[in-house]
Amino acid sequence: xxxxxxxxxxxxxxxxxxxxxxxxxxxxxxxxxxxxxxxxxxxxxxxxxxxxxxxxxxxxxxxxxxxxxxxxxxxxxxxxxxxxxxxxxxxxxxxxxxxxxxxxxxxxxxxxxxxxxxxxxxxxxxxxxxxxxxxxxxxxxxxxxxxxxxxxxxxxxxxxxxxxxxxxxxxxxxxxxxxxxxxxxxxxxxxxxxxxxxxxxxxxxxxxxxxxxxxxxxxxxxxxxxxxxxxxxxxxxxxxxxxxxxxxxxxxxxxxxxxxxxxxxxxx
Amino acid sequence: xxxxxxxxxxxxxxxxxxxxxxxxxxxxxxxxxxxxxxxxxxxxxxxxxxxxxxxxxxxxxxxxxxxxxxxxxxxxxxxxxxxxxxxxxxxxxxxxxxxxxxxxxxxxxxxxxxxxxxxxxxxxxxxxxxxxxxxxxxxxxxxxxxxxxxxxxxxxxxxxxxxxxxxxxxxxxxxxxxxxxxxxxxxxxxxxxxxxxxxxxxxxxxxxxxxxxxxxxxxxxxxxxxxxxxxxxxxxxxxxxxxxxxxxxxxxxxxxxxxxxxxxxxxxxxxxxxxxxxxxxxxxxxxxxxxxxxxxxxxxxxxxxxxxxxxxxxxxxxxxxxxxxxxxxxxxxxxxxxxxxxxxxxxxxxxxxxxxxxxxxxxxxxxxxxxxxxxxxxxxxxxxxxxxxxxxxxxxxxxxxxxxxxxxxxxxxxxxxxxxxxxxxxxxxxxxxxxxxxxxxxxxxxxxxxxxxxxxxxxxxxxxxxxxxxxxxxxxxxxxxxxxxxxxxxxxxxxxxxxxxxxxxx
Numbered sequence: 001x002x003x004x005x006x007x008x009x010x011x012x013x014x015x016x017x018x019x020x021x022x023x024x025x026x027x028x029x030x031x032x033x034x035x036x037x038x039x040x041x042x043x044x045x046x047x048x049x050x051x052x053x054x055x056x057x058x059x060x061x062x063x064x065x066x067x068x069x070x071x072x073x074x075x076x077x078x079x080x081x082x083x084x085x086x087x088x089x090x091x092x093x094x095x096x097x098x099x100x101x102x103x104x105x106x107x108x109x110x111x112x113x114x115x116x117x118x119x120x121x122x123x124x125x126x127x128x129x130x131x132x133x134x135x136x137x138x139x140x141x142x143x144x145x146x147x148x149x150x151x152x153x154x155x156x157x158x159x160x161x162x163x164x165x166x167x168x169x170x171x172x173x174x175x176x177x178x179x180x181x182x183x184x185x186x187x188x189x190x191x192x193x194x195x196x197x198x199x200x201x202x203x204x205x206x207x208x209x210x211x212x213x214x215x216x217x218x219x220x221x222x223x224x225x226x227x228x229x230x231x232x233x234x235x236x237x238x239x240x241x242x243x244x245x246x247x248x249x250x251x252x253x254x255x256x257x258x259x260x261x262x263x264x265x266x267x268x
Numbered sequence: 269x270x271x272x273x274x275x276x277x278x279x280x281x282x283x284x285x286x287x288x289x290x291x292x293x294x295x296x297x298x299x300x301x302x303x304x305x306x307x308x309x310x311x312x313x314x315x316x317x318x319x320x321x322x323x324x325x326x327x328x329x330x331x332x333x334x335x336x337x338x339x340x341x342x343x344x345x346x347x348x349x350x351x352x353x354x355x356x357x358x359x360x361x362x363x364x365x366x367x368x369x370x371x372x373x374x375x376x377x378x379x380x381x382x383x384x385x386x387x388x389x390x391x392x393x394x395x396x397x398x399x400x401x402x403x404x405x406x407x408x409x410x411x412x413x414x415x416x417x418x419x420x421x422x423x424x425x426x427x428x429x430x431x432x433x434x435x436x437x438x439x440x441x442x443x444x445x446x447x448x449x450x451x452x453x454x455x456x457x458x459x460x461x462x463x464x465x466x467x468x469x470x471x472x473x474x475x476x477x478x479x480x481x482x483x484x485x486x487x488x489x490x491x492x493x494x495x496x497x498x499x500x501x502x503x504x505x506x507x508x509x510x511x512x513x514x515x516x517x518x519x520x521x522x523x524x525x526x527x528x529x530x531x532x533x534x535x536x537x538x539x540x541x542x543x544x545x546x547x548x549x550x551x552x553x554x555x556x557x558x559x560x561x562x563x564x565x566x567x568x569x570x571x572x573x574x575x576x577x578x579x580x581x582x583x584x585x586x587x588x589x590x591x592x593x594x595x596x597x598x599x600x601x602x603x604x605x606x607x608x609x610x611x612x613x614x615x616x617x618x619x620x621x622x623x624x625x626x627x628x629x630x631x632x633x634x635x636x637x638x639x640x641x642x643x644x645x646x647x648x649x650x651x652x653x654x655x656x657x658x659x660x661x662x663x664x665x666x667x668x669x670x671x672x673x674x675x676x677x678x679x680x681x682x683x684x685x686x687x688x689x690x691x692x693x694x695x696x697x698x699x700x701x702x703x704x705x706x707x708x709x710x711x712x713x714x715x716x717x718x719x720x721x722x723x724x725x726x727x728x729x730x731x732x733x734x735x736x737x738x739x740x741x742x743x744x745x746x747x748x749x750x751x752x753x754x755x756x757x758x759x760x761x762x763x764x765x766x767x768x769x770x771x772x773x774x
Contacts, residue, residue, distance in 0.1 A: 062448075062452050064448065064451055064452070083452070083453065083454035084453065084454060088448065088449060090446065090448055090449070094446075094448065095446065096309070096445065099444075099445050100309070100496065100499060100500050100502050100504075101441070101445060101500075101502060102501060105502075106445075109441075109442050109445070109446065109449060112438055112442055112455070113453035113454060113455075115438070117436065117438075117439065145500035161449075
């Protein structure tokens with residue numbers, strides 16, 4: 001690439017390295033010249049207003065949308081060769097819940113990438129599935145049809161599938177949408193234990209109030225990358241009011257809340 | 269009897285055309301049904317129907333090409349290939365139209381398939397002297413007159429499709445359920461989609477010679493839909509669909525033989541009837557099951573009224589007649605509810621009538637507490653005396669624990685309702701084994717203090733770890749009178765009593 005990369009190179013290989021990423025669906029790019037390096041083993045929240053390109057960012061990392069410009073490297077490997085090292089948890093609305101498939105079968109789908117087309121799942125695959133179900137505490141529901149679960153349980157099944165997939169990088173699209181507070185907690189615990197295993201997690205999130213508390217780093221995006229850093233670095237008044245265009249009337253309050261929660265989170 | 273059985277079931281088997289139809293029909297129907305499972309799960313039924321119509325153009329084209337260039341009359345393989353090419357072209361055109369214009373996919377299918385069907389019909393009529401396709405047979409099918417060539421072509425197509433589905437079951441499953449994941453795993457989603465469409469075209473071509481182009485879509489989706497009502501696993505759904513398809517062919521052919529009707533139509537009729545029966549009797553997703561489930565659900569109000577009435581009777585058992593006439597509910601529903609309450613262990617049947625079990629008493633007391641608290645609340649917010657009971661009777665059905673506890677709290681945990689009756693204590697919380705606020709305890713209850721909240725600590729000498737016992741409440745001042753271990757007494761107001769948590773003695 002002729003254009004030099006901004007941002008200093010760190011000694012360790014970034015889990016995700018995005019350089020000059022531009023993605024478009026029409027004349028207006030959904031993402032414009034986004035460059036960021038996400039270090040391994042962190043929990044990153046992607047925030048920004050509706051239509052800011054949060055989901056597009058995730059899809060670009062997955063290689064699911066065409067890039068106009070730019071390079072993506074997953075753990076040092078170009079994205080197109082990194083298939084299988086990334087696991088993805090879809091939005092709940094994207095799934096047909098009446099599909100005749102059980103919880104265990106859904107989680108087993110995460111292993112399909114490890115199988116040649118003539119192979120049947122083996123003991124190792126079954127163990128990985130059981131371990132993943134155990135981790136999200138869904139073992140007792142393994143033989144239920146997926147439509148018979150509550151919203152939070154369904155979300156956990158897809159987390160388990162991503163874990164069974166064994167990717168070092170996990171991408172989650174709005175996992176907290178439409179689940180109640182206690183489920184949100186339970187999901188967050190799963191995210192943290194996945195992080196504890198050394199995985200890198202990128203989570204699309206829409207709630208600014210909880211963003212500071214939940215994530216190690218935040219990525220503020222609205223077509224362009226506005227900031228990437230710790231919650232304190234990102235949740236700045238000037239940045240947020242620019243991105244949210246003053247639509248964030250209760251903004252002062254939100255920021256204080258976020259800062260307070262960050263302190264509380266850091267205290268113990 | 270025996271002669272009749274012989275005539276109905278065995279005699280047809282001596283006919284070669286019947287055996288051939290049985291064999292060919294089952295083969296095609298089973299494969300149709302297996303592919304149909306994927307078709308209905310991906311909501312492709314309309315596409316399947318469209319593809320079957322498009323076959324006409326393909327078959328006519330294949331026929332003409334074979335005739336003019338190779339001088340082969342009615343070459344089955346040529347027609348099969350022609351049909352395949354037509355369907356792949358059609359799918360590509362449908363995709364193209366819905367991509368480049370604002371036309372949605374189902375509309376694009378409608379536009380394209382009628383156009384191609386018309387092209388086929390024009391070809392067949394213009395070259396009517398060259399093409400010896402019986403249009404009627406093409407549309408209605410002729411399972412009882414199936415030719416050996418057709419049978420062979422169908423067998424090859426079916427074997428190919430079935431092998432594809434078995435070998436790549438996982439790929440079809442995941443691409444149908446979650447194409448994004450399939451792509452993320454590096455599976456060729458587009459290729460899988462085309463493979464599925466090709467499979468659909470192949471089974472449609474083989475099915476048309478049996479049941480005709482109108483009915484073939486039914487052969488594909490009806491057995492699959494029937495199976496879908498019975499299972500929650502794709503693999504089992506495919507097995508069941510295959511079974512239903514086979515039984516439709518067998519049942520339909522015997523039906524056709526018995527009443528001398530068109531074979532294809534009889535097969536589809538049998539298949540549809542099968543679906544209707546399963547729709548009614550399916551154990552989980554059937555109509556009957558749904559109706560039974562609703563019937564088993566008792567109206568909550570009725571249950572609560574019954575428990576209330578029996579509780580009011582005290583130690584005396586309440587006769588069935590009293591329950592039936594005393595509540596103002598529909599008598600049969602009341603008696604059914606009473607029976608269910610006995611089954612559920614809330615009521616017990618005695619010689620003189622019905623009495624509450626221990627569990628039933630707790631439940632009834634809980635409802636009574638809700639009623640009396642609501643009554644107290646209503647009188648405090650200024651409801652006229654005469655309306656109190658009626659209103660509270662309606663409100664007592666709002667007895668969710670947290671809501672009632674909140675009403676109890678804002679009323680200052682009253683002991684008596686406006687009529688002077690005792691309000692039952694909050695035994696749900698005090699018997700839960702968890703610490704409770706002193707304000708929930710009644711006289712003579714005691715326990716060990718586990719926490720004194722900072723806000724309360726300034727106003728009371730009580731300390732963590734201390735044993736206490738409640739004396740009768742000072743009702744005039746609404747203060748809680750607490751006896752300490754050394755016999756001395758402290759009084760707490762509501763806020764402080766809320767701030768002291770006690771592990772109650774069992």
